[in-house]
Amino acid sequence: MKEKKAMNRIKIFDTTLRDGEQSPGCSMNLREKIDVALQLERLKVDVIEAGFAIASLGDFNSIREISSAVRDVTVASLSRAIPKDIQTAYEAVKIAKRPRIHTFIATSDIHMTYKLKMKPEDVLLRATDMVKYAKTLCEDIEFSAEDASRTRPEFLYRILESVIKAGATVVNIPDTVGYTTPDEFYRLIKGIKENVSNIHRAEISVHCHNDLGLAVANSLSAISAGASQIECTVNGIGERAGNAALEEIVMAIDTRKDFYHMTTNIDTKQIFHTSKLISKVTGNRVQNNKAIVGENAFAHESGIHQHGMLANSSTYEIMTPESVGITKNNLVLGKHSGRHALLERINTLGYQLSTEKLDDIFTEFKLLADKKKVIYDRDIEALIQEKAGKIENAYKLSHFVINSGNTITATANIMLLKNNENFEAVSHGHGPVDAAFKAIESIIGDRFELEDYTLQSVTEGEDALGEAMVKIKFGEGIWNGYGLSTDVIEASIEAYLNAINKGLHFGEDKEALKWA
Known part of the structure; x- marks a missing residue:
């Protein structure tokens, strides 16, 4: 032997x-x-x-x-x-x-x-x-x-x-x-x-x-x-x-x-x-075909591959999605789901949240459930990550109104809230996102150089969450921002604000500009 x-x-x-x-x-x-x-x-x-x-x-x-x-x-x-x-x-x-x-x-x-x-x-x-x-x-x-x-x-x-x-x-x-x-x-x-x-x-x-x-x-x-x-x-x-x-x-x-x-x-x-x-x-996404963690790492589109997968997953999968933490949970979450069901799903996904953080996520979950029929695991992960990136005592979006079209100049009316005080501005731009960013700059009184901007859906469907990431240059630093919403304009605004808030918050420490 x-x-x-x-x-x-x-x-x-x-x-x-x-x-x-x-x-x-x-x-x-x-x-x-x-x-x-x-x-x-x-x-x-x-x-x-x-x-x-x-x-x-x-x-x-x-x-x-x-x-x-x-x-x-x-x-x-x-x-x-x-x-x-x-x-x-x-x-x-x-x-x-x-x-x-x-x-x-x-x-x-x-x-x-x-x-x-x-x-x-x-x-x-x-x-x-x-x-x-x-x-x-x-x-x-x-x-x-x-x-x-x-x-x-x-x-x-x-x-x-x-x-x-x-x-x-x-x-x-x-x-x-x-x-x-x-x-x-x-x-x-x-x-x-x-x-x-x-x-x-x-x-x-x-x-x-x-x-x-x-x-x-x-x-x-x-x-x-x-x-x-x-x-x-x-x-x-x-x-x-x-x-x-x-x-x-x-x-x-x-x-x-x-x-x-x-x-x-x-x-x-x-x-x-x-x-x-x-x-x-x-603020750096992995490419879709990235081994192990890319969006397509466990996707099978070819008819031959799909046939083999249905017969036996090992025909075309040498490891399972679950082995790297991609869950296939059949429990459907929606507007009638309770706190316990959400907590169970969060734990299954591998997150450990304090009671306070869970309360915040549950509130956001309920708001999202009013907009979406079904909440996917990736939606929940996105909510957790978006919440974790918030800066306290920062500029927050109160409301926005966008007028845009291919025959008119895009106009954005933005109202921000900071320390219980409202600030409002109206700006024009080459498109709705550009107009919104310029209105924000007008309120804050600084010019921020946009280094990168990406937008993609978190899940499939017409009601999918839009996930926006931006990088801005401000002062001596590069700052990443993250935003999430079923409205892609709102997600973009939130991402821009998130990056600006980081720059304003951490940029006050000149030494921190070398590392933050």
């Missing part, structure tokens, strides 16, 4: 809040970062890289708040191999139940020559000394050899051996510019395991970028070669073409246990919800 091979557990290091947030237009404010961190904890990632503490006061404070908010996950802060960086990183994470300092220095010839302007021996000495220093502050130290995939293997072996001797508990091998290939990366990780004498004293981590579309493939190749931690982001967001996508890596390991003989600690039923949250707070 063939002996069953033991499953190795792969740790998931999530850097959505650090590397992911560095992606243009993916910035988050403090409250959004905490919401994301708490959701990542529910997803059961092993490590949250919460930010780059030295980057700004805002980044430092957000890392510290996240360190306080989560309890069942390691919290890491990135730092250059510089004493001040390392000290600041430690101060930000020291209150975490499981703190980690993540320090890095470039090791490739091209980076050492042109960026660092340092000789290899000096880089080796700096890396070793800084890991020693970090170890005096914190037990858990991760060292990254930036641009490792383009580093001379012999030098990489030397520097890894030295930092492990100095106290590094994790050594990270980044494909910083997304240059390597799966076979090449496999050989690199294998070479490290065979040529670094003390590698058994540290975990091997990999951090792959997606410039050639190979980040997930390279990451999976690395774990086949012996890496035990993968650094990734939700939806694959990140600088340039992004990072390895958490959901793709996790589901590849989960679906192909027979091949990888590995497992993760991830609660896969939280994947879809986590993906939607990241899309909402960053």
